[in-house]
Amino acid sequence: MVKYRIEHDSLGEVQVPVDAYYGVQTKRAMDNFHISGIQLSHYPRLINALAYVKLAASDANSSLGLLDEDKSRAISRACEELLSGKLHDQFVVDVMQGGAGTSTNMNANEVICNRALELMGYQKGEYDKLHPLNDVNMSQSTNDVYPSALKIALILEIRELMDAMRYLKKAFAAKGTEFADVIKMGRTQLQDAVPMTLGQEFSAWGVMIGEDVQRLDEAQSLVHEINMGATAIGTGLNAHPDYTRTVTEKLVESTTLQLVSSPDLVEATQDTGVYVQLSGVLKRVAVKLSKICNDLRLLSSGPRCGVNEINLPPMQPGSTIMPGKVNPVIPEVVNQVAFAVVGNDMTITMASEAGQLELNVMEPVIGYSLFQSMNMLRRACLTLADSCVSGITANRDRCREMVEHSIGLVTALNPFLGYEKSTEIAKEAMKTGGSVYAIVLEKGYLSQEELDDILRPENMIKPRYINRS
Known part of the structure; x- marks a missing residue:
């Protein structure tokens, strides 16, 4: 049978499993929030970020003479254990929660406190020796702890x-x-345009992804601004005048991240614009990835009755009724990831708008949505690279055949015959099914030598000086 210890808070007493490192407020949150089914333990980086924050706060309070050195040492050791991966299973609160992240902060306070009590030689729950709020949460509020930890994890x-x-x-x-x-x-517009190389097409997709790496790096720089020391609403109530500077310095030292304190903590405590901007970049990444996957699906369509310029690596049988059918399942799943990221962007937008006055209480769903978007995009990129792109082959003969029979070649004749005469040739080719090359030669507009040079596809894939004399 499960044994319990009794803990109390302002609402009364609650039974907590005797072996649990979490406490009364975490237990209440467990009972209240059966929402996503995803616990905080699913996000180890967020737990580590909380540990970094609590470690920095403990060190700052100790150096300012506010926290007993023995207590600070025990808190720090407990935080270091979290950073090594221990006790993550004790972070049991649902990531979707009311209270602006208070349940997450308390889950961290209680786990760190009870482990620190053990390290000091006491029993879990002996809060008269070390308290989760008075000591572990000293000089802090959920309203500066949660967003600061969230940003470190992000x-x-x-x-x-x-x-x-x-x-x-x-x-x-x-x-x-x-x-x-x-x-x-x-x-263009799914209609024949002008020749190019398949290499140019794939290289362009690489450039598109590279541009978004730069945009993401720019967005990341904004996430480095934190509001530690703001406490409840940004005024710094209950914090030492030097606490903000000190705790930020401790965080920079322990995380090796170039974190900076916001110049206006009241603004920083209520403003979630950085999440909106980051989510917008993630949406941009998703939209581009989805567009590329649309192209891959189109170019590989067939194999007999579609474009069929490329072959995607076969990953699994595609039908329970059509023998031999193979589907572009990797681009399809990346498309679906993109749709989810776009949906998360709308969630983040609405949650950021929903803040009132000095605090935005919707940060838990913002954090959850950002983590989900980034995790799915990361896995989608790796899956697309390894299970699709690296195994793509080109149908060279098919590509060449379509170029040679395309009416789009007529575009190269514009500088020599003019737009109207070139249009006439295109219409005749469409009507008769003849080739542009044969029609021009038949009409005597250009010599065979001139046509061979002008309509050679390799001469159309880059800028070229044209002598019209």
């Missing part, structure tokens, strides 16, 4: 996502080099 998540995006960019660039000599038809 910075680390952003870095991982950027690494995954660079990996995908490299995969596209490699295919760009491999397919540099594959002539194909470019298309």
Whole structure:
């Protein structure tokens, strides 16, 4: 049978499992929030970020003469254990919660406090020796702890996502080099345009991903501003005058991140604009990835009755009724990730707008949505690179055949025959099914030598000086 200890808060007494490192307020949150089914333990970086914040606060309070050195030492050791991966299973609160993150902060306070009590030689729950609020939460409020920890965790998540995006960019660039000599038809509005190489197409996708790595890096720089020392609303009530500076310095030292204190803590405590901006960049990444995957699906469509310029690696049987059918499942799943990220962006937008006065209480859903978007995008980039892009092959003959039979070649005749005469040739080719080359030659507009030079696809894939004399 489970044994319990009795803990109390301002609402009364609650039974807490005797072996649990969490306490009464965490237990109430467990009972209140059966929402997402995802506990804080699912996000180890957020737990580590909370540990960094509590460690810095303990050190700052001790150095300012506010916290007994023995208590500070025990709190610090407990935080270091969290940073090593211990006791993460004790972070049991649902990530979707009311209270602006108070339940998350209390989960951290209670776990750190009870582990610190053990390290001091006491029993869990002996809060007269070390208290989760009076000591672990000294000089703090959820309203500066939660957003500061969230930002530290987000910075680390952003870095991982950027690494995954660079990996995908490299995969596209490699295919760009491999397919540099594959002539194909470019298309606009799904209609034939002018020739290009398959390598140019893949290289362009790599450049698109690289641009978004830069945008994400720019957004990351804004996340480094924190509001530690703000306490409840930004006025710093119950904090030492030197606490903000000291705790920020301690955080920079322990995390090695270039964190900076906001110049206006009242503004920083209520303003969630940085999350909106970050989410907007994530949406931009998602939209571009989805567009690229649309293109991959189109170019590989067929195999007999579609574009069929490229082959995606076959990953699994595609139908329970159509034998031999193989579907573009990797681009399809990345498309769906993109849709979810766009939806999360709307959630973050509405949650940021929903703040009132000196605090935005909707930060838990903002954090949850950002973590989900970044985790899915990171996995999507790695999956797309390894399970799709790296295995793509080109149907070289098919690409060349479509170029040679395309009416789009007529565009190259504009400088020599003019737009109207070129249009006439295009219409006749459409009507008769004849080639542009044959019609021009038949009408005697240009010599065969001139046509061979002008309509050679390799001469159309980059700028070229044209002598019209």
